[in-house]
Amino acid sequence: MIDEILKFNAEFVENKGYEKFQTSKYPDKKIAIVTCMDTRLVELLPAALGIKNGDVKMIKNAGGTITNPFDSTLRSLLVAVYELGVNEIMVIGHTGCGVQGMNADEMLELMRSRGIDDEHISLMRHCGIDLDSWLHGFTDTEDAVNETVDLIRNHPLMARDVRVGGYIMDSVTGKLQPV
Numbered sequence: 001m002i003d004e005i006l007k008f009n010a011e012f013v014e015n016k017g018y019e020k021f022q023t024s025k026y027p028d029k030k031i032a033i034v035t036c037m038d039t040r041l042v043e044l045l046p047a048a049l050g051i052k053n054g055d056v057k058m059i060k061n062a063g064g065t066i067t068n069p070f071d072s073t074l075r076s077l078l079v080a081v082y083e084l085g086v087n088e089i090m091v092i093g094h095t096g097c098g099v100q101g102m103n104a105d106e107m108l109e110l111m112r113s114r115g116i117d118d119e120h121i122s123l124m125r126h127c128g129i130d131l132d133s134w135l136h137g138f139t140d141t142e143d144a145v146n147e148t149v150d151l152i153r154n155h156p157l158m159a160r161d162v163r164v165g166g167y168i169m170d171s172v173t174g175k176l177q178p179v
Contacts, residue, residue: 030088033057035060036060041094057080074155078158089163091149092169101139
């Protein structure tokens with residue numbers, strides 16, 4: 001599959017397909033969106049929100065949540081606010097998220113089945129990584145979105161004038177509900 005993607009990319013560049021996507025690094029709408037990496041949202045979310053290339057900073061991860069005040073998603077938001085002019089942040093969870101109900105023990109078993117040995121898992125734990133917490137999902141999407149919104153709003157380095165809101169998107173219709 002990677003070879004097919006690389007072939008397409010070469011043709012895309014050769015045919016100057018990139019020209020219609022050219023924009024600056026600054027988001028036109030001055031909004032950052034934290035959302036899930038779910039494949040159903042790749043085209044649905046921008047279409048449902050009426051956003052196009054150059055409008056927003058889109059930060060995606062598993063679950064669309066922030067679990068740690070020092071993770072890369074929060075760092076990206078701070079860069080978006082202080083370096084790129086963002087003044088509003090939307091946290092968008094969605095229905096049917098795969099992270100909801102994710103179990104750390106099951107994830108570790110999947111790792112073992114793919115060749116990760118217990119020595120490496122033990123090493124992570126020995127280094128102070130709480131794998132059970134780190135690999136655990138959430139039980140309620142609304143609670144997860146609210147916790148992320150609260151973490152962003154109350155982060156000691158986040159500007160107080162930044163508006164932060166939480167939402168849940170229907171993964172089928174694209175309907176957005178505030179939480």
